Amino acid sequence: MKTVERSLIKELNEHNNMHINLSVAQLVEKILRYQEGSLTSTGAIRATTGKYTGRSPEDKFIVKDEVCADFVDWGKVNRPIEEKVFDNLYRKVIDYLKEKDELYQFQGFAGADKNYRLPIQVINEYAWHNLFSRQLFITPTDEELENHQAEFTVVSAPNFKADPAVDGTNSETFILISFKKRVVLIGGTEYAGEIKKSIFSVMNYLLPKRDVLSMHCSANVGLEGDVALFFGLSGTGKTTLSADPYRRLIGDDEHGWSPNGVFNIEGGCYAKCINLSEEKEPQIFNAIRYGSVLENVVLNEKSRIPDYDDTTLTENTRAAYPLENIDNIVSPSVAGHPNTIIFLTADASGTLPPISKLTKEQAMYHFLSGYTSKLAGTERGVTEPQATFSACFGSPFLPLAPAKYAEMLGEKIDMYNSNVFLVNTGWTGGSYGVGNRMKLSYTRAMIHSALEGELNSMETVKDEIFGLEIPMHVPGVPDEVLIPKKTWNDQTAYEETAKSLALKFHENFKKFNNASDPIKEAGPVYQG
Incomplete structure (x- = not known):
């Protein structure tokens, strides 16, 4: 694979305050310093996403160009957008981010199987989005970082809002994927799930070309090595049912099935929190601790204890945490x-x-x-x-x-x-x-x-x-x-x-x- 087109990304990388691969502790400090989120009683960060508390499928587009035009299944799901529209917004977003006092970059991987993983980088306007990215994707070792060359980049600027009449978008929100430039451009929404799902969409395009079935499923493995897959859309129980104390978790949402077996695409979990309790889902409940990110969960103002039953902000409350926060996992996240x-x-x-x-x-x-x-x-x-x-x-x-x-x-x-x-x-x-x-x-x-x-x-x-x-x-x-x-x-x-x-x-x-x-x-x- 060719590495991502770097001209505009290079401009961001030369930003005086581009923080690259900050530790969890450093990101938590930034989040609290700039009041992007609150510290909860469990040590997790709680952030809210404003009026957009879920995905915006009507605002997601794929750039239709010579690279992907003959392969993408164009229609209501995969909406085409012209290359010039993407290029115009890309330039605007880069110029917007260059004016920010601080930016954050995460370098990592999508795909636990080293034979099929995708080196990625995520550039964020918000520190809490960068913490989210660090917990959801696969963090490289120091040695891997030395040779890391991103093959796809996510640029997330939630406070940059498009003008549909001028920019050719459906609304102020946009999630644009360019397979030619190998860039995902996100703006106008603070919902962190767009970052995660955009990379999943990318993997769903790239992996089948390598004889790997990409799957929206969770996966676990029994004591005797028997592997189970759990397919289902959001809210059907993939995360909950794959978190089994008697089986080791491979991953909770996105996997590839290669000639070698199953591998997790991610390095973390993005679990729904509605009505979460320690009694019903102890693994998920106890995984939400320091370094985790709670999204749109209501907190008790004084105790900072999360109220998982409160749907005031949304029913789509979420928790992002690394796989390591669950005791019985497969590491690395590959199986038969x-x-x-x-x-x-x-x-x-x-x-x-x-x-x-x-x-x-x-x-x-x-x-x-x-x-x-x-x-x-x-x-x-x-x-x-x-x-x-x-x-x-x-x-x-x-x-x-x-x-x-x-x-x-x-x-x-x-x-x-x-x-x-x-x-x-x-x-x-x-x-x-x-x-x-x-x-x-x-x-x-x-x-x-x-x-x-x-x-x-x-x-x-x-x-x-x-x-x-x-x-x-x-x-x-x-x-x-x-x-x-x-x-x-x-x-x-x-x-x-x-x-x-x-x-x-x-x-x-x-x-x-x-x-x-x-x-x-x-x-x-x-x-x-």
Whole structure:
């Protein structure tokens, strides 16, 4: 790979007060000195992000040029923007940052496997964003830093706001990716998640070109070396369910699956904090300590104790912390090929089974469908769950056509005989507003049985609407919970709701008309 175009970046690097690779302690000092955040009772930094408390997908663009024009799956997700628009904003942002008293630069890597990692640098206007970057990406050793040459750069200027009429953006906010210049340009938003997800999008473009499947999933490994993947969109439980005291964590959100096995793309975790408690999620709760970053979490003014139940600022409260803050991790974050693959969905309709074993064709159908309910706070304007289909459980971050990732996954399932399950962490006993969220203890029990192989030979019953094979018994879970219909008081309402969801699956899958007939036929039985 060629290194990033350096002309404008060089201007920033020559800034008199460009702080490069500050330690955690130094960054914390800067954050407190400039009142960018507050120190909490746990020693973590709490920062708020103003009016943007989630991603801004309508403001994300990819520069359409000769480098990527023939490869990117252009459309609503991958919105094209002209090169001259990027160049104009790039110049403006650099000029803006050059006037700042202090800037911060982090140099590190994306990708724990040294054969496939991407050297990156992140240049920030805020010290707390730089601390976030340091905790989320992979920090080099002193020796690695000596030879570090960034191949992609993120430039983040949250206080620089675009003028759509002049700059050609959708709003004051912009997240622009140039694969030609190897630069991500972020402005107009303080939400730190844009930094993390922009690099994930970059990796989703680069890795498949090297025969590596990039995945929006968490991963862990058992005592005997068995590897599990957990796919799912934000809020479905990837971080929570992969943080298992009896299994070692590989990573909580982004991975690559190479011919060597699975590797984490990141060096940290970005966990949702809503209703976090030590009792329910001890690993995450105890990982939030000195050096961690809490985003939009409400604090007690006097004690500075975080109130994880308070949604005053947003439901999308977050914690960023390094993997080292969790005791049982794999270091480095690499492991073998997956034995078990879990597709997580938070079904707000309350009609999908809490767990079902998928055939290969069903696995491909549900991977391409990527159904879940978009939860409040993960994106601007989302205030209650909305049914959504996100191809490969990560459509907002996939520059290539979903079929490319699905094809690679299917090949690997065949090659390594991986078992695949669909797990609903959403509602039971009724839809959102009537039923309740599935108990975490039940979901953990189901996943434990799947990982231990107990469900491979378990007697199943076929769901009449969705055609899914539901285990009739799972240790630790009441039998009636396994069959959604049995948990509803109003059977007519259940039928209507389930059939409505089945039709949504069929309607969504029409866009995959090139899929094989066996995959198309693996969807819901009910056709309307």
